Amino acid sequence: MIDFVEGTLCYLDSEYVVVETGGLGYRLFCPNPYQFVRFEGNKVRLHTHQHVREDAILLYGFASRDERDLFRKLLDVNGIGPKGALAILAGAEPEQIVMAVQQENVNYLTKFPGIGKKTAQRMILDLKDKLVGYTPSAILAVADGELAAGQQSTSALNEALEALTSLGYSDSELQRIRGALSEKAKSGESVETLIKQGLALLVRG
Incomplete structure (x- = not known):
């Protein structure tokens, strides 16, 4: 392994x-x-x-190991394969997913691609007890230590928007979420977090 x-x-x-x-x-x-x-x-x-x-x-x-561990837990849910688990993790921060499961928020979970009401309910049933006390940290580790949060500037926003463009989202879709992401960037969010938050907003429609 x-x-x-x-x-x-x-x-x-x-x-x-x-x-x-x-x-x-x-x-x-x-x-x-x-x-x-x-x-x-x-x-x-x-x-x-x-x-x-x-x-x-x-x-x-x-x-991070936390993100990988959550991926493995998602694979334990009947009806969720590797691609589905990746789509869930791409659309939200691990702590948001954990919170939705613990709060039994079916509406939030069904926003992810391929997750219908029955699968969301299975996620809650299968994972709620397993995620008690789970506190993901979402840290990117490199050989010489951990990276600090990304740049807290307009460049971070632009990098995030470029990444979302590369994923196939149109200018009109990105304009719809630009304001919300801009505020997040001003508060010091990293590029990685901005991308995930952007994906979450796009998934919600």
Whole structure:
């Protein structure tokens, strides 16, 4: 079992990042690969989950152990596979997902792609007790320590909007959420957090 991959972030795609270590490039599927765009060419550490299928062995990468652990818990829910779990984590912060489950907020959970009312209810039933005391920290770890929060400036907002554009969202969709994200950026939110909050707002419609 591969617990984490540490190396140089070579490049990223809409679904994955590639980290080179020991002469090998590991493709890691992530909730939101563009949260790592600022670290391209730098050394990073991603916590991993290895998923074995009949036709493939896949690696999923996460910014923190907390995020990976929540991904694994989501996989335990009947009806949620790796792609569904990634979509959930891409659309909200881990603590928001945990809070929605603990508060039995079905309406919030059904905003995620592929999550209907029955699946949301199963999430609550299967995870509520398992998430008691769960306090995700959502920290991106690198080889020489933990990164501080991203720049608290207009550049952070622009980076987040560029990442969302790369994910296929239109200018009109981004204009709708720009004001809300701008306020978040002014309060000092990191680029990674802005991207996730933007995705959450777009999912809500």
